[in-house]
Every structure is written in structure tokens, then in C-alpha cells.
Amino acid sequence: MPDAARFLADLDALRAIGARGTGVVRRAFDEADIHARRWLADRFADAGLEARIDPAGNVWGLRGRLLIGSHIDTQPEGGWLDGALGVIAGLEVARGNPGVSVVAFQDEEGRFGATTGSEIWSGTLTLAEADALTDLDGLTFGAARAALPATGAMPDPSRFSAYLEPHIEQGPVLDAAGEAVGVVTAIVGLRQVTVTLTGAQNHAGTTPMHLRRDALRGLSDADHAIRAALAPLVTPASVWTIGHVALHPNAPSAVPGRARFTVQWRDAETARLDAMEAAIRAALEDVTRTAGLGLEISATTALPPTAMDPGLRAVLRDAAAAHAPDRWREMPSGALHDATNVARLMPAGMLFAPSIGGISHDFAEDTGRDDLAICLAVLAEAAARLT
Numbered sequence: 001m002p003d004a005a006r007f008l009a010d011l012d013a014l015r016a017i018g019a020r021g022t023g024v025v026r027r028a029f030d031e032a033d034i035h036a037r038r039w040l041a042d043r044f045a046d047a048g049l050e051a052r053i054d055p056a057g058n059v060w061g062l063r064g065r066l067l068i069g070s071h072i073d074t075q076p077e078g079g080w081l082d083g084a085l086g087v088i089a090g091l092e093v094a095r096g097n098p099g100v101s102v103v104a105f106q107d108e109e110g111r112f113g114a115t116t117g118s119e120i121w122s123g124t125l126t127l128a129e130a131d132a133l134t135d136l137d138g139l140t141f142g143a144a145r146a147a148l149p150a151t152g153a154m155p156d157p158s159r160f161s162a163y164l165e166p167h168i169e170q171g172p173v174l175d176a177a178g179e180a181v182g183v184v185t186a187i188v189g190l191r192q193v194t195v196t197l198t199g200a201q202n203h204a205g206t207t208p209m210h211l212r213r214d215a216l217r218g219l220s221d222a223d224h225a226i227r228a229a230l231a232p233l234v235t236p237a238s239v240w241t242i243g244h245v246a247l248h249p250n251a252p253s254a255v256p257g258r259a260r261f262t263v264q265w266r267d268a269e270t271a272r273l274d275a276m277e278a279a280i281r282a283a284l285e286d287v288t289r290t291a292g293l294g295l296e297i298s299a300t301t302a303l304p305p306t307a308m309d310p311g312l313r314a315v316l317r318d319a320a321a322a323h324a325p326d327r328w329r330e331m332p333s334g335a336l337h338d339a340t341n342v343a344r345l346m347p348a349g350m351l352f353a354p355s356i357g358g359i360s361h362d363f364a365e366d367t368g369r370d371d372l373a374i375c376l377a378v379l380a381e382a383a384a385r386l387t
């Protein structure tokens with residue numbers, strides 16, 4: 001049986017490294033992050049695991065063939081559980097199960113790239129390519145990682161049979177339903193285009209309304225048209241966002257001549273992503289034709305959905321039913337995780353704990369201690385069935 005009190009004490013100890021009020025700041029390879037990585041390597045060694053820091057800064061506790069983990073770096077204003085939950089839960093399970101190894105990947109939160117440590121390990125990115133990535137101040141990943149010398153090589157993925165990543169949901173679904181556990185079906189795919197609407201820039205005082213070709217009005221109409229076009233195609237888990245807008249000339253006394261904006265949409269199924277894309281493009285063409293605006297749509301940026309392994313999902317469902325009867329569900333993950341990369345190497349599964357109020361990437365991020373303990377119990381049960 002895992003020791004929930006010891007697990008919570010470890011989470012609290014990690015929270016103290018880089019603490020800011022209720023939150024934490026540990027950017028990949030900053031002083032607090034390096035301190036936390038060395039602290040974690042010591043905890044792995046104390047637990048009887050072979051502790052290793054690899055050249056990318058990933059921290060490993062090696063023993064069995066089932067790999068459990070996540071990340072311990074944070075956002076610039078991070079919560080105490082984002083990533084840390086999965087790593088510390090893995091540590092506690094490994095103490096009682098010799099079939100388990102644990103990993104804390106580096107730079108999941110994207111100070112330099114995005115999920116950088118697991119990208120390197122999975123072969124999506126070479127270490128040399130990663131070394132050239134820079135943070136917002138121009139520091140390179142290569143220079144930053146020199147501050148944490150490797151104690152060993154990256155482990156060969158073939159030594160592991162499967163990967164489990166427990167994580168907070170970072171959304172409101174479980175908390176709103178009063179549920180304790182989410183078994184992840186897939187990590188959603190993401191697509192994005194940049195749209196440029198061109199109208200006629202003119203004087204805001206002298207141009208009659210009926211003669212205007214106002215690019216902002218086109219954007220506003222496009223937002224409505226996209227919502228209407230997507231309504232019949234989507235599920236409650238589908239999302240779309242116009243997140244970045246640039247208006248030209250962006251002046252109080254000028255009719256906007258140009259609006260450039262991003263449209264991003266996410267879903268767990270490729271077919272639905274395709275259907276959403278067709279509907280978005282058709283809506284944009286419709287609106288601009290009616291309004292007499294020019295339309296340019298960029299090439300689509302696409303990250304495919306990552307399905308979680310069906311066998312691992314079944315094991316996690318059984319474990320959830322045993323420890324949180326009637327308080328669990330299957331659900332997609334709307335956020336990216338290291339499991340996306342690890343799924344290229346081996347079967348991967350994910351487990352969610354609720355986020356109070358759905359808050360994450362914020363100092364206020366939190367989860368009830370009872371729910372953290374349930375997450376640990378479900379993980380330990382699943383690991384026992386898999387080892």
C-alpha cells in the first residue's frame with residue numbers, strides 16, 4: 001500500500017523549492033529547478049532506485065519496466081501540482097513496487113521549447129537542435145543545461161514496457177462534477193491558421209457607414225459565423241479560439257483596413273478536426289464575400305491527436321472504479337503533456353486528478369488532499385496490475 005502521508009509530505013517539500021506564496025516558480029534550469037532536480041535525484045536514491053540526471057536535464061529513478069512520471073519545471077507563475085503530482089506519485093508507488101521506474105522530464109512548460117526533455121528522449125528533437133533553442137532573454141538551452149551536469153546517459157526506451165502519467169486536469173470538468181479521477185482517452189490534436197481580412201482604411205468621421213469596408217466588422221462577423229458553423233459538428237469537449245488579433249492601423253479615428261487574427265481549434269479526433277477546418281474556411285469565405293473584404297488564410301499548423309493505449313485505459317478504469325466508485329470518468333486531455341512524446345516509444349496512459357475551480361498555470365492552482373490520495377491509490381493499483 002502506498003503511504004499517502006509520506007506522498008503528501010514529499011509534495012509539500014518539493015513545493016517549498018521555488019515557493020511564491022501558494023505557488024511555485026521553477027523555470028527549466030533556473031536555480032530553484034536545479035535545486036529541485038538534485039533533491040529529486042536524492043529521493044530516488046533513498047527509495048532504492050538508480051538515480052540519474054541525463055544530458056537534457058531529465059531526472060530518472062531507474063528500476064522496473066513500468067515508467068511513471070511527468071515534469072517538475074513550472075510556468076513563470078506556476079502551481080504546485082502541475083507536473084509535480086505525477087512525479088511524486090510515481091516516487092511513492094516505486095517505493096513499494098520494484099517493477100516501477102520514475103522520470104521527471106525537463107522543460108515541459110516551454111521556457112526554451114515545449115515538452116523539450118521528452119521530445120529529445122523520444123527522438124522528435126535532437127539534443128543539438130534543442131541546444132539552439134532560446135528563452136525570451138536569449139539564453140540557449142545548451143548554455144542553460146551546462147549548469148546541471150549529467151550523471152548518466154539517456155536510458156534506452158526499450159528497457160520500459162509502458163508509461164503512465166498522472167497529472168492534474170487543469171480544467172473544470174472533474175471538479176464541477178464532484179468527481180475524483182479522469183482516465184484520459186486521448187490528448188487532443190490542435191490546428192491553427194492565421195487569417196488576414198483586408199478592407200478599406202479610411203477617415204472615421206467622413207466615411208458613411210454604408211460605404212465602409214471595415215476589417216474589424218469582418219472579424220466580428222467571422223467570429224459569429226464560425227460559432228454557427230461549428231455548432232452542429234462539435235462535442236462538448238471540442239474547443240476553438242480567436243486568441244491573437246492585430247488591427248491596422250489600430251487608431252481611434254481610422255476605419256480598420258486590415259485585421260489579422262489566429263483561429264485555433266482542438267479535438268481528440270482527426271475526422272472532427274478535418275470537419276471543423278472545412279467549416280471554418282467556408283465560414284470565412286462566406287463572410288468576406290458578403291462584406292466585400294479580401295481574405296487570406298495561412299497554411300494550417302497541425303499537431304495530431306494522441307490516443308492513449310486501450311489496454312492501459314482498461315487497467316486505469318478498473319483501478320478508478322475500485323478506489324473512486326461512481327466518481328470517475330473517461331475524458332480527453334485538452335492540454336499537451338509529455339505523454340504525447342512518450343506515446344511514440346511505448347504504450348502510454350494518463351490519469352487526471354481534479355483542479356479546484358479548473359485553475360492551473362496560476363499560483364492559486366490546487367487540488368484537495370483527499371483527491372490527491374485517491375490519485376495515488378489508483379496509480380498504485382494500476383501499477384500493481386501492470387507489473
Ligand SMILES: [Zn+2]
Binds near residue numbers: 071082083108167
Ligand atoms: Zn504539466
